[in-house]
Amino acid sequence: MxxxxxxxxxxxxxxxxxxxxxxxxxxxxxxxxxxxxxxxxxxxxxxxxxxxxxxxxxxxxxxxxxxxxxxxxxxxxxxxxxxxxxxxxxxxxxxxxxxxxxxxxxxxxxxxxxxxxxxxxxxxxxxxxxxxxxxxxxxxxxxxxxxxxxxxxxxxxxxxxxxxxxxxxxxxxxxxxxxxxxxxxxxxxxxxxxxxxxxxxxxxxxxxxxxxxxxxxxxxxVVRPGRAVAFERSPEAQALEDYPELKEAYKTMREAARYFATKWPGKVAAQEQAIQTVMNHVQKRLNAGETTDFCNS
Incomplete structure (x- = not known):
């Protein structure tokens, strides 16, 4: 041809x-x-x-x-x-x-x-x-x-x-x-x-x-750990099935949600803003390749 x-x-x-x-x-x-x-x-x-x-x-x-x-x-x-x-x-x-x-x-x-x-x-x-x-x-x-x-x-x-x-x-x-x-x-x-x-x-x-x-x-x-992408984009159950090491990240998010609910009861907007700050921090550490110690800066 x-x-x-x-x-x-x-x-x-x-x-x-x-x-x-x-x-x-x-x-x-x-x-x-x-x-x-x-x-x-x-x-x-x-x-x-x-x-x-x-x-x-x-x-x-x-x-x-x-x-x-x-x-x-x-x-x-x-x-x-x-x-x-x-x-x-x-x-x-x-x-x-x-x-x-x-x-x-x-x-x-x-x-x-x-x-x-x-x-x-x-x-x-x-x-x-x-x-x-x-x-x-x-x-x-x-x-x-x-x-x-x-x-x-x-x-x-x-x-x-x-x-x-x-x-x-x-x-x-x-x-x-x-x-x-x-x-x-x-x-x-x-x-x-x-x-x-x-x-x-x-x-x-x-x-x-x-x-x-x-x-x-x-x-x-243009490079990110697959687990960091899953944490950002996938439902929790699916992300944990694919990356069990994300358990600590989700534990951190649940503890943060309980803490802010106790600190600012009834103030939904303040709670959501604080939780988003924690999520951004966890995401940043996941992007860097970390899987533990999310309370550290």
Whole structure:
């Protein structure tokens, strides 16, 4: 099947239609794997599996991209919607050393270990993993979509909710993510750059984008423990069934309700306002990864 008669815009839409369907499918039926290189490659294969059959002959789902020849760099030009100018990001040559680095990076992708981290620790670890894999850029196409799907599943199995889609809500949010990622990736790329011209471009990019938020800080906006989301959105019975560790949070709320009822009998509005303050405090601590000692500040 050929799509050569389509305009560039139509080709982009065709590609987006197929991959969006597969990404949604992966939300319902994730890859069953160990979050190793094979798992990562399978995510890429499933997202892009339809494209070769509809005329995207250059797409090789699930396969690593070919290594860049010695003495050359692999660099992309980035256009931002909210910042004027041209920016650049450099990636790995995808040689044998890079392939080995993928395995090393993914050795840290263990849900059982990540589950024991507080939210700030988890976001720092996730940002480090994402940056490393983004710099290595294993695939010819779709690295961002692959990494978002892969890390969302990893976060979910570690007990966290990762809402990448919140960066798609506006051009400002989307650019903030691009900037945070590219700044971090370029720092990893600098020691391996082959050409002086490449180095000039990524240093220019760094200097122009200096002062923006980094990726660990940015991820704090879109990462929350699953139990914190359940406490906020689910009925108590359902939340406790899914997350028994929320027992202490609900106990705190009941004790607060009894205390304020005794302190301000008949003053419903005052009671409700005070209970809401306690709830906000409990929610804040749950968001931080805490499950006990809600009376502490």
């Amino acid at each position: 050929s799509n050569k008669s389509l305009t560039d815009e139509q080709r982009e839409q065709l590609e987006a239609d197929f991959t969006f369907k597969r990404i949604y499918e992966l939300e319902l039926y994730p890859v069953q794997g160990k979050f190793d290189a094979s798992h990562l490659r399978q995510v890429n294969r499933r997202i892009f599996q339809d494209l070769p059959g509809v005329g995207f002959d250059h797409v090789t789902p699930g396969e690593y991209r070919k290594p860049v020849p010695d003495g050359r760099d692999w660099m992309k030009q980035r256009g931002l919607s909210t910042v004027n100018g041209q920016f650049f990001v450099a990636y790995s040559r995808m040689d044998a050393l890079a392939i080995n680095r993928i395995d090393i990076a993914l050795a840290t992708a263990t849900p059982a270990e990540l589950r024991n981290l507080k939210t700030s620790e988890f976001t720092a670890r996730l940002a480090t993993l994402y940056t490393e894999l983004d710099y290595l850029h294993p695939f010819s196409d779709g690295n961002s979509r692959t990494l978002r799907t892969f890390t969302r599943q990893l976060a979910r199995e570690a007990g966290y909710q990762l809402e990448w889609e919140r960066f798609g809500g506006s051009e400002v949010a989307r650019d903030l993510l691009y900037i945070a990622r590219d700044r971090s990736v370029n720092e990893l790329a600098k020691p391996h750059v082959q050409h002086e011209n490449t180095m000039r471009k990524i240093i220019f990019t760094r200097d122009r984008l200096d002062g923006n938020r980094d990726l660990p800080d940015l991820l704090r906006d």
